[in-house]
Amino acid sequence: MDEKNSIKEKFLEFEKFLNFVGPDKEQLIIVLRKAQNIFGYIPKDIQNLISKKLRIPIAEIYGVITFYNYFITEPEGKYPIHLCMGTACYINKSENLLKEIKKILNIDIGQVTEDGIFSLSVVRCFGACALAPVANINGKIYSKLTPESLTEILKKYKEEGI
Template identity: 50%
Template sequence: MSSIKIELRKQDIEKIREIAASFGNDEQELINVLHKCQEHFGYLPAEVQEVISEALQVPLAKIYGVVTFYSFFTMTPKGQNPVSICMGTACYVRGAEKVLEEFKKELEIEVGQTTDDGRFSLSSLRCVGACGLAPVVMVGDKTYGRVAPDDVKDILKEYS
């Protein structure tokens, strides 16, 4: 399922069970449980899904199906500073592709990857609804508008 093998600590397992219980261990709340778990762990490795599976009494395959269906959920850890480039139409026609290329070049990673030092990860997302600011780049929760390829170095510098 995932290339990353981790060992969950006792308190991690407790935390997942606690989250599941807060939603009444109701299988219909699966997506909410996944949201909360991802908030806590930063990603949803197979090991976390296994604990959820037990708690909600939902087959692991079904959970894996849901996790991989929705683009918001990830099974690989993101970098400390997740960089997301909006690839909505408005950003696209205003040159988001070139900005993305520049990030790829600067960080030496592809979309969906994390730098070796774990500091940055790169993803493209579909419309953050800030089309007036196109093209838009988000680093963590911070939004940068009207980004040109030349701005990329400066943006990354803020996080070094």
């Protein structure tokens, strides 16, 4: 199946879900979660569709999306990197990890590498302060990171797709 048909099928699946929900404003979070599960992120055209179907202003929808760090508006890389910059991680030098990631991957926060393998975002807390500094890479938590250990982890993902 080519990418165009895949996108069309995803859109049809989501539209069917929206029709099932109907214009119930109380279902916004559920609808946003469903959109993100289907598309991997919540693109602008899907936000507009949600706005029409639920009869909620687009600004309100965007406000909810940007309030919760679970929701994203741009596609992530194959291996998304979420680096904690909360107090405990910051005190334990997570800013050095951020510099290292930017240097190694040549991307900034909110960007995806040219090959589509990695994307980078920061979060405020994973609730793993005793393990600081912490990063979530492709859904796996890595703790007590150093620039050296992070470099090795990224190398393994790139080479082996761990």
